[in-house]
Amino acid sequence: MSKIKYDFGSGRSDPSTFPVESLKKAAVKAIENEATFLTEYPGNLGHEGMRIAMAQRESQREGVEVDPNHLLLTNGSMQGVTLSAETLQEAHGDPILIEEFSYPGTLSAYRNLKFDMQGIELDESGMRPDKVEEALERGKRENRLPKFIYTISTYQNPTGFVMPKSRRLELIDLGKKYGVPIIEDNCYADVHYEGPLEPALYALDDDPNIIYLCSLSKILAPGFRLGYIYSKPPMLERLLARRSDAGSNSLAAAITAEFYKDGIGGHAKVANPVLHEKRDLTLSSLEENLGEICVWSQPVGGLFIWVRIPEDVDRAKLWSSSREEGVAYLPGQSFHYARKDVAYLRLAFGHLTPDQISEGIPVLARCLNAARTSNESRQFESLF
Amino acid sequence: MSKIKYDFGSGRSDPSTFPVESLKKAAVKAIENEATFLTEYPGNLGHEGMRIAMAQRESQREGVEVDPNHLLLTNGSMQGVTLSAETLQEAHGDPILIEEFSYPGTLSAYRNLKFDMQGIELDESGMRPDKVEEALERGKRENRLPKFIYTISTYQNPTGFVMPKSRRLELIDLGKKYGVPIIEDNCYADVHYEGPLEPALYALDDDPNIIYLCSLSKILAPGFRLGYIYSKPPMLERLLARRSDAGSNSLAAAITAEFYKDGIGGHAKVANPVLHEKRDLTLSSLEENLGEICVWSQPVGGLFIWVRIPEDVDRAKLWSSSREEGVAYLPGQSFHYARKDVAYLRLAFGHLTPDQISEGIPVLARCLNAARTSNESRQFESLF
Numbered sequence: 002m003s004k005i006k007y008d009f010g011s012g013r014s015d016p017s018t019f020p021v022e023s024l025k026k027a028a029v030k031a032i033e034n035e036a037t038f039l040t041e042y043p044g045n046l047g048h049e050g051m052r053i054a055m056a057q058r059e060s061q062r063e064g065v066e067v068d069p070n071h072l073l074l075t076n077g078s079m080q081g082v083t084l085s086a087e088t089l090q091e092a093h094g095d096p097i098l099i100e101e102f103s104y105p106g107t108l109s110a111y112r113n114l115k116f117d118m119q120g121i122e123l124d125e126s127g128m129r130p131d132k133v134e135e136a137l138e139r140g141k142r143e144n145r146l147p148k149f150i151y152t153i154s155t156y157q158n159p160t161g162f163v164m165p166k167s168r169r170l171e172l173i174d175l176g177k178k179y180g181v182p183i184i185e186d187n188c189y190a191d192v193h194y195e196g197p198l199e200p201a202l203y204a205l206d207d208d209p210n211i212i213y214l215c216s217l218s219k220i221l222a223p224g225f226r227l228g229y230i231y232s233k234p235p236m237l238e239r240l241l242a243r244r245s246d247a248g249s250n251s252l253a254a255a256i257t258a259e260f261y262k263d264g265i266g267g268h269a270k271v272a273n274p275v276l277h278e279k280r281d282l283t284l285s286s287l288e289e290n291l292g293e294i295c296v297w298s299q300p301v302g303g304l305f306i307w308v309r310i311p312e313d314v315d316r317a318k319l320w321s322s323s324r325e326e327g328v329a330y331l332p333g334q335s336f337h338y339a340r341k342d343v344a345y346l347r348l349a350f351g352h353l354t355p356d357q358i359s360e361g362i363p364v365l366a367r368c369l370n371a372a373r374t375s376n377e378s379r380q381f382e383s384l385f
Numbered sequence: 386m387s388k389i390k391y392d393f394g395s396g397r398s399d400p401s402t403f404p405v406e407s408l409k410k411a412a413v414k415a416i417e418n419e420a421t422f423l424t425e426y427p428g429n430l431g432h433e434g435m436r437i438a439m440a441q442r443e444s445q446r447e448g449v450e451v452d453p454n455h456l457l458l459t460n461g462s463m464q465g466v467t468l469s470a471e472t473l474q475e476a477h478g479d480p481i482l483i484e485e486f487s488y489p490g491t492l493s494a495y496r497n498l499k500f501d502m503q504g505i506e507l508d509e510s511g512m513r514p515d516k517v518e519e520a521l522e523r524g525k526r527e528n529r530l531p532k533f534i535y536t537i538s539t540y541q542n543p544t545g546f547v548m549p550k551s552r553r554l555e556l557i558d559l560g561k562k563y564g565v566p567i568i569e570d571n572c573y574a575d576v577h578y579e580g581p582l583e584p585a586l587y588a589l590d591d592d593p594n595i596i597y598l599c600s601l602s603k604i605l606a607p608g609f610r611l612g613y614i615y616s617k618p619p620m621l622e623r624l625l626a627r628r629s630d631a632g633s634n635s636l637a638a639a640i641t642a643e644f645y646k647d648g649i650g651g652h653a654k655v656a657n658p659v660l661h662e663k664r665d666l667t668l669s670s671l672e673e674n675l676g677e678i679c680v681w682s683q684p685v686g687g688l689f690i691w692v693r694i695p696e697d698v699d700r701a702k703l704w705s706s707s708r709e710e711g712v713a714y715l716p717g718q719s720f721h722y723a724r725k726d727v728a729y730l731r732l733a734f735g736h737l738t739p740d741q742i743s744e745g746i747p748v749l750a751r752c753l754n755a756a757r758t759s760n761e762s763r764q765f766e767s768l769f
Binding site: 013014019021024033035036040042083092093110223224225226248249252 | 395397398399400403405408409412413416417419420421422423424425426427460461463464467471476477490493494497602606607608609610627629630631632633634635636637639640736
């Protein structure tokens with residue numbers, strides 16, 4: 002196999018805007034000031050300064066009060082995904098609701114935890130509430146209510162869509178009506194390019210059955226493995242009781258808190274425009290090279306573009322020839338809750354250079370055209 | 386409640402030897418050199434430099450080859466505890482074998498995972514192989530073999546005992562005879578004060594059913610949340626497949642790898658003598674203040690002393706009066722696999738100052754004497 006030159010596979014932040022000098026200074030200061038704290042166990046909530054910084058981040062974006070004592074720091078948002086699921090799980094085989102296409106990390110974690118995942122259809126406004134209600138009603142009838150609903154409501158991964166406020170309210174009402182908690186994964190938060198922001202579910206309702214997950218992986222760096230859960234009592238106590246990892250990394254938290262001591266805005270103002278340009282470049286390269294046979298999302302935030310490809314593409318051939326040509330992407334199947342091999346692929350653009358994007362997309366297009374088994378023109382106009 | 390002035394409760398490293406200046410330098414270098422890696426996901430094994438440093442640590446202590454590609458970095462050794470258990474678990478209620486007294490973090494994790502813990506009696510050489518064999522034989526007869534044996538064979542927590550080599554070999558043989566994996570938790574490794582070292586189980590046998598857990602919490606700092614699993618294929622692949630946390634903290638790993646680039650010996654030579662002195666001081670304070678009514682372990686490594694107290698001590702009263710007087714400790718019950726309220730307590734001495742130790746033990750002794758319900762002299766001569 003050739004070396005991967007154009008890695009559209011992995012959703013990472015932009016390395017050119019990684020703030021090396023500021024982080025070096027922050028590290029020196031944090032290690033100096035927090036020496037004693039570093040020789041202690043972090044506790045179940047974790048480094049206070051980091052929780053205060055993240056509560057401010059939330060508060061500024063959502064316009065509501067966020068109590069730092071209701072935030073618990075986690076090892077990336079992935080620990081939030083598993084800890085919240087473990088807390089709500091009663092037995093192997095418990096049913097849960099999840100967007101039909103979702104983040105492979107979450108899918109893998111839920112498979113490992115032996116949940117019975119029920120996929121909810123998506124449209125361009127995210128998870129469909131009518132389908133959620135159908136599933137909840139069926140669960141109620143069969144005395145087998147889902148343990149929770151997991152949703153990436155903003156810059157949904159992989160589709161990139163944002164759920165409008167009205168639908169968020171519907172979802173919250175459904176959760177309350179059936180007594181089913183909602184896990185809201187907002188790990189792309191603050192990677193925003195244009196247009197209005199939709200509020201987080203927790204900002205619309207005080208229901209403690211809303212568990213909110215967030216991350217630093219996309220606005221700073223995935224290697225820091227910093228995320229958090231925001232949850233109100235009594236759910237908070239349940240999460241803390243289920244936690245048995247002796248706490249999350251204080252060194253990374255202390256350094257990051259110091260780095261963000263004036264808020265997250267400064268770095269976001271540098272990083273987001275660079276990502277925005279790469280999104281635009283990816284979109285225009287797609288238009289130029291695949292506009293006649295594919296359709297794709299136009300995400301207003303996040304790091305991914307979801308591409309619908311013709312059904313007549315030999316997907317195994319596309320995969321192997323792309324790898325041969327040095328192009329990586331993630332196939333639609335990786336995102337399907339039941340691993341269905343669907344005619345989609347996801348392109349991540351965050352960490353590639355502009356040159357890699359403008360060179361890589363034509364290579365992918367060539368492989369895609371070569372993997373077609375017919376010459377028909379496009380048979381669909383929308384993503385779903 | 387009064388403020389805790391003498392915290393013998395929590396097992397932490399010594400703050401006075403925390404290497405602030407060296408870590409500041411290491412942080413600056415690591416952030417500079419590893420900027421690109423930090424913007425990537427760490428991968429399932431984690432930061433290569435850190436794995437190489439830890440493979441060398443193991444290799445030097447144990448005198449065997451350790452492949453850095455068979456090490457996976459974890460969030461402290463606690464993630465090793467849960468990940469290995471989750472990997473070997475088939476169903477809730479699965480039986481496992483564990484030392485009758487063990488680390489509360491592990492007990493809590495196993496309770497959360499709904500294991501049926503079967504406690505194995507200890508003596509001054511650790512877990513008793515005759516009792517292990519009895520339990521395995523019973524499991525075999527009932528077609529309900531334990532999924533694994535968990536042991537802290539070196540500086541056992543809380544008892545401080547070290548399992549001799551002959552018993553380690555017996556345990557390995559039993560694991561093989563019954564096909565039951567052994568999880569060896571060596572999280573106090575390298576906190577060694579005197580006498581010969583006993584080999585790790587993995588150094589005695591290549592059996593891939595031996596899963597080894599280790600940590601940096603005791604030789605460097607718990608706030609770094611760095612640990613690792615050393616495991617040979619095919620067990621390694623099973624652990625990696627079960628992992629779904631998107632990897633462990635690269636920032637802490639990169640800084641620590643840089644700090645330890647010349648081996649772990651330099652810092653251990655500074656930190657261990659300080660801990661050694663505090664152990665001696667705690668032992669002599671105990672002798673002076675409680676020598677007539679208690680017995681305790683004389684650990685050759687680790688951070689804990691296990692104290693057997695008279696049965697006639699009102700343990701609830703001891704707990705509350707000690708807290709009133711500013712003394713914290715962990716009661717025996719915290720360590721019992723089935724939460725039995727036993728007449729023991731554990732004293733941690735790692736992070737207290739010498740003054741806190743020599744002032745605190747007499748306070749504890751006063752509370753203990755005041756909580757006695759008789760004036761009988763000591764009724765026992767040994768810890769068990």
